[in-house]
Amino acid sequence: MSETGLLRAPREILFGAGAVDALGRVVARLGQRVLVCTDDYLAGAAPGRRTLAALRTAGLDVHMLTTAFPELPKANVEETIALARAYRPDVVVGLGGGSCIDLAKLVALGLSHPGPLDAFYGEKGVPGPVLPLVAVPTTAGTGSEVTPVAVLGDPERELKVGISSRELIPWAAVCDPVLTHGAPPHVTAYAGIDALAHAIEAYCTTRAQSVDAVADRIFTGANALTDGFALQAVELLAGGLRGALADEPAGRAATMQGSLAAGLAFGTAGTAAAHALQYPLGARTKTPHGLGVGLLLPFVMRFIMPASETRLAAVATAMGAGDTPADAIDAVRTLAHDLGLPSSLEAIGVQPEEIAPMARQAVGIDRLIRNSPRPLDAGDAEAILAAALHGDLERLDLTTPETQR
Ligand SMILES: NC(=O)c1ccc[n+]([C@@H]2O[C@H](COP(=O)([O-])OP(=O)(O)OC[C@H]3O[C@@H](n4cnc5c(N)ncnc54)[C@H](O)[C@@H]3O)[C@@H](O)[C@H]2O)c1
Ligand SMILES: [Fe+2]
Known part of the structure; x- marks a missing residue:
């Protein structure tokens, strides 16, 4: 019997040193009014400055919200959606680690569909397409730039909750390893080992059995199309993470490509x-x-x-x-x-x-x-x-x- 495969991904992934400088060209295809979701620190640091410069050079109308909190409390998301609504963006850019990218996903969702966030929890809650999203990761990483999930903290639930939907896959991911240069060792280490876990778990999950079994699932189990990305991710991360910790450019690049590949694997296979x-x-x-x-x-x-x-x-x-x-x-x-x-x-x-x-x-x-x-x-x-x-x-x-x- 031949193998079964399913893979979901953004329409476009731009990877490499200097990719952020092309962000304006990518975003301009999607609209004129651009909302950037990030956090206070990144807004004032090189990733924020380079993002704003790239978007403004392309002649776009840019508004930046710096409200993201690590691990994303629900109140933080609701407050950001309310601020974003007043700006009426055509496109949402998530700049940062998993917290900022997940916030951008939830803002795009909240601006497109009315209703409390808990109406969207789980794998079937998102009713339809959301505003176009472009993800620019600054950690390597959660893989959120290519995955169909956003994770948030709800004080009424003991555990963090996920919202999973094909609609939350960013339209484009712009992955520039230079944006991770200088990140502190604990940020590099935690994000990097998370990526390795994504790759290993995606590769070792129960296997997708048939086309019928995977066609409607968000997370399908390991399959013929995710395996290659998972193993490539393991190789890149194992080879690159120590160099990334030492802030060596080659290690940073391998780690970002590895976390991206891991995201492509687990974004369909699951963890x-x-x-x-x-x-x-x-x-x-x-x-x-x-x-x-x-x-x-x-x-x-x-x-x-x-x-x-x-x-x-x-x-x-x-x-x-x-x-x-x-x-x-x-x-x-x-x-x-x-x-x-x-x-x-x-x-x-x-x-x-x-x-x-x-x-x-x-x-x-x-x-x-x-x-x-x-x-x-x-x-x-x-x-x-x-x-x-x-x-x-x-x-x-x-x-x-x-x-x-
Ligand atoms: N959506 C997904 O597919 C997915 C997958 C795994 C995890 N997650 C979620 O992602 C979140 C964790 O994301 P994370 O590990 O990327 O961390 P994070 O986004 O929470 O950021 C952690 C800290 O690192 C800082 N930081 C980020 N980039 C930096 C840089 N280049 N230089 C200096 N500081 C930098 C941030 O300002 C922040 O203070 C969690 O909420 C987790 O649940 C999402
Ligand atoms: Fe993870």
């Missing part, structure tokens, strides 16, 4: 257990998304090993780190260590009694849990978290019941 487990971890410890995902990733890789031996061996090869699943796990742990990530949940203040409730919350996130190549229940999630609590991979039992083989 899985490392992401599900990070949601309750992030909510309790208030640690950034990338820190939690990167800390948990080796433990999740060890858990899925019995179901993903061939895939994890290919990850090891792509990382240039051997050819066995254990080599892949070692290489990810070493990279996370070199990037300065904590190696245990204890180190970020998690108490043993928090493990069971976090495990229960994580397995409730069905859209991510169903992607795990080795099925996991609350007991399995607890075992993963208990091993991560002490930073001890050997605690994870690798035997699988016959029914799962």
Whole structure:
């Protein structure tokens, strides 16, 4: 039987040093009145200045909102939509990390469809096309510049919520690695390891089975068209992240191309257990998304090993780190260590009694849990978290019941 494939992406992706200087030409095709969503810091720094210069040189009418907050609280989004409405833009530009790009997606959505944000939560809530969006990432990264999802924090929900829709895929992504030059080490490390987790999880998810099964899904599972991007991302990130941390231009470029490729892979395939487990971890410890995902990733890789031996061996090869699943796990742990990530949940203040409730919350996130190549229940999630609590991979039992083989 031939393989099944599905891939969704922006209409145009411009990548390379100096790409931001062409932003005006890209945006001018979409309209005259341009709203830029960013944060205070980036507005005053080189990315904000270069973005404004590029848009103004193209003769566009530009308004910049600098209201984005990290991790995107819902009130922050609502306030920005209200400010944006007064300007009546033709096109919305998201300039920044995942928080700013996700804010731009939600502003484009809020300006196009009336209704409270919670009406759009989940995978079926967005009623139709939104204002055209152009994403300009300054971290490498969440991949949000090419994905169909925006994530926000709602104080009425224990965990962060996602809005997923084909309509939220930016019209264009303009990816200039120079915009990441000078970013502080913790921003580089957390965003970079998140990208690696996107690539590895997208490559190892349950596979898309048939055209019929994928045609209407937002996240399809690994498939013939996402696999190439996932492995390319693993290779670029494993090769580039240490250089990016040292602020070397070649490492910055490889890391941005890697996070872009990872976004193309997971934006259709989806992610899985490392992401599900990070949601309750992030909510309790208030640690950034990338820190939690990167800390948990080796433990999740060890858990899925019995179901993903061939895939994890290919990850090891792509990382240039051997050819066995254990080599892949070692290489990810070493990279996370070199990037300065904590190696245990204890180190970020998690108490043993928090493990069971976090495990229960994580397995409730069905859209991510169903992607795990080795099925996991609350007991399995607890075992993963208990091993991560002490930073001890050997605690994870690798035997699988016959029914799962
Ligand atoms: N939509 C998606 O597909 C997707 C995927 C993964 C994560 N996310 C979301 O993205 C958010 C995290 O995004 P992030 O990791 O990019 O961080 P971020 O956008 O939250 O930014 C973190 C900090 O880094 C700063 N920063 C960004 N670029 C910089 C630069 N070039 N130089 C100096 N400082 C810079 C910002 O000003 C901010 O203070 C979370 O809300 C997460 O849930 C979204
Ligand atoms: Fe992520």
